Amino acid sequence: MSFTQHLRQIQIKQNSFLCIGLDVDTDKIPPHLKTMKNPALEFNRQIIEATHDLVCAYKPNLAFYETMGEIGITTLRETLKFIPKSILTIGDGKRGDIGNTAERYAKSLFDDFGFDSVTLNPYMGFDSVEPFLSNPEKGVFILALTSNSGSKDFQRLKVGVKPLYEKVVHSAKKWNKKQNIGLVVGATHPTELKRIRKIVPDMPILIPGIGKQGGELKAATQYGCDNHRQLAVINASRSIIYASHGEDFAKAARLEAKKMVEDMRMYVEQLSN
Amino acid sequence: MSFTQHLRQIQIKQNSFLCIGLDVDTDKIPPHLKTMKNPALEFNRQIIEATHDLVCAYKPNLAFYETMGEIGITTLRETLKFIPKSILTIGDGKRGDIGNTAERYAKSLFDDFGFDSVTLNPYMGFDSVEPFLSNPEKGVFILALTSNSGSKDFQRLKVGVKPLYEKVVHSAKKWNKKQNIGLVVGATHPTELKRIRKIVPDMPILIPGIGKQGGELKAATQYGCDNHRQLAVINASRSIIYASHGEDFAKAARLEAKKMVEDMRMYVEQLSN
Numbered sequence: 181m182s183f184t185q186h187l188r189q190i191q192i193k194q195n196s197f198l199c200i201g202l203d204v205d206t207d208k209i210p211p212h213l214k215t216m217k218n219p220a221l222e223f224n225r226q227i228i229e230a231t232h233d234l235v236c237a238y239k240p241n242l243a244f245y246e247t248m249g250e251i252g253i254t255t256l257r258e259t260l261k262f263i264p265k266s267i268l269t270i271g272d273g274k275r276g277d278i279g280n281t282a283e284r285y286a287k288s289l290f291d292d293f294g295f296d297s298v299t300l301n302p303y304m305g306f307d308s309v310e311p312f313l314s315n316p317e318k319g320v321f322i323l324a325l326t327s328n329s330g331s332k333d334f335q336r337l338k339v340g341v342k343p344l345y346e347k348v349v350h351s352a353k354k355w356n357k358k359q360n361i362g363l364v365v366g367a368t369h370p371t372e373l374k375r376i377r378k379i380v381p382d383m384p385i386l387i388p389g390i391g392k393q394g395g396e397l398k399a400a401t402q403y404g405c406d407n408h409r410q411l412a413v414i415n416a417s418r419s420i421i422y423a424s425h426g427e428d429f430a431k432a433a434r435l436e437a438k439k440m441v442e443d444m445r446m447y448v449e450q451l452s453n
Numbered sequence: 454m455s456f457t458q459h460l461r462q463i464q465i466k467q468n469s470f471l472c473i474g475l476d477v478d479t480d481k482i483p484p485h486l487k488t489m490k491n492p493a494l495e496f497n498r499q500i501i502e503a504t505h506d507l508v509c510a511y512k513p514n515l516a517f518y519e520t521m522g523e524i525g526i527t528t529l530r531e532t533l534k535f536i537p538k539s540i541l542t543i544g545d546g547k548r549g550d551i552g553n554t555a556e557r558y559a560k561s562l563f564d565d566f567g568f569d570s571v572t573l574n575p576y577m578g579f580d581s582v583e584p585f586l587s588n589p590e591k592g593v594f595i596l597a598l599t600s601n602s603g604s605k606d607f608q609r610l611k612v613g614v615k616p617l618y619e620k621v622v623h624s625a626k627k628w629n630k631k632q633n634i635g636l637v638v639g640a641t642h643p644t645e646l647k648r649i650r651k652i653v654p655d656m657p658i659l660i661p662g663i664g665k666q667g668g669e670l671k672a673a674t675q676y677g678c679d680n681h682r683q684l685a686v687i688n689a690s691r692s693i694i695y696a697s698h699g700e701d702f703a704k705a706a707r708l709e710a711k712k713m714v715e716d717m718r719m720y721v722e723q724l725s726n
Contacts, residue, residue: 281476305599
């Protein structure tokens with residue numbers, strides 16, 4: 181089964197577009213966990229335990245683990261073991277390097293860590309993406325139009341009549357022979373998200389930028405999903421995992437996640453009216 | 454002292470443009486090291502010991518360490534301790550992420566690992582670069598025109614009359630308020646290197662793609678250096694560190710590095726004729 185088909189199955193079963201970003205920050209972990217042997221791991225364990233029935237995916241941003249040093253790598257590895265096999269994992273590292281290095285990254289993230297998918301930066305072109313595409317069951321999300329303000333600096337530059345990010349979208353569509361490529365489009369760009377969904381009616385779109393970054397959930401849901409009301413993967417990180425800094429953090433995360441999922445279901449329902 | 458000034462000092466003292474890429478690959482390490490406790494670390498130690506008087510910089514590609522797991526992080530940390538303080542270190546991770554994540558990477562690479570500089574991918578724009586610029590002593594090399602074949606896919610697309618990579622060059626020049634920004638330009642593009650050096654007469658240029666990737670050393674040297682015959686940082690990885698797979702690997706690496714340095718000195722001499 182291709183990565184895209186697998187994502188459809190998960191989304192049908194979970195009835196959810198929600199992806200929780202496991203961007204665990206040792207400075208923000210509730211104080212009562214700090215006496216534990218590995219506070220970051222315990223934090224993730226409780227977040228996953230409290231939310232796994234509400235999500236289609238978890239997305240650890242690799243930066244937050246790498247910056248912890250050796251213990252971060254162990255934490256990432258152990259965190260992945262807590263995620264049920266039926267939920268998608270996205271290794272968010274935004275990698276991009278020449279072929280022999282990209283092969284290394286692909287082997288590490290897919291085979292050693294066991295991620296189902298990763299995020300990639302397209303700047304270095306096809307041979308930096310290709311080593312990640314060989315197994316149709318493993319997916320990539322290629323940065324198209326990112327959620328941050330710097331997305332205007334290069335991504336929106338006009339290449340002929342089209343902006344650069346649209347060139348990336350068309351290339352990704354062309355490269356998608358094995359149905360294992362998706363895109364990253366920030367929720368902070370709803371008009372462009374709508375347009376991109378029309379260009380790629382059947383590719384997954386990972387949509388960050390909801391919550392702390394100011395993107396609107398309604399537009400992300402309604403413009404992000406395909407005709408089957410699938411394939412939008414809407415990420416929230418800080419607004420969920422740091423919903424409370426107290427002992428009730430996991431419960432608060434669940435409440436926040438549940439609210440988002442219910443809102444998304446409502447927004448999708450509105451599409452038929 | 455700014456990063457760029459520091460690089461000038463090192464290059465005067467070492468009389469060398471050579472950067473050795475410490476892309477240690479556990480599959481390629483000479484067999485006689487494999488019984489040691491940490492073969493990759495011992496390999497790096499011997500390479501550094503044999504070559505440190507010939508180089509201006511060492512550039513570990515982070516992928517090769519990350520893919521080793523926890524031991525890779527330790528190996529990277531310990532490898533950096535073997536590099537004399539008088540030699541520049543470049544953490545080659547090609548990172549690029551939104552502000553709060555970029556801050557994490559900057560802290561980890563500059564403060565925790567202690568790298569003097571890092572490579573960055575520009576696709577996500579200024580706010581993905583800015584967190585790396587606050588300390589003028591720490592430098593960044595921004596990908597402009599990379600050495601791989603995929604560089605044609607997006608980097609060479611025309612934005613108005615100029616290719617995208619030139620837009621990146623001009624942006625980097627504008628952002629370079631603290632004299633701590635450099636560029637990455639592959640040796641496989643000599644004509645463009647010459648042109649870029651004219652646009653940025655006083656910025657460091659990291660030039661990969663010599664050796665295995667087919668770039669020519671003469672053009673890299675003559676087009677890469679500035680009017681003071683400095684600021685080209687010419688990288689070779691596999692052609693030096695794997696010059697021999699036998700017990701003489703460090704000696705063979707030194708011979709290869711010495712040959713490159715002598716050739717570069719000759720090419721620079723030719724500039725005055």
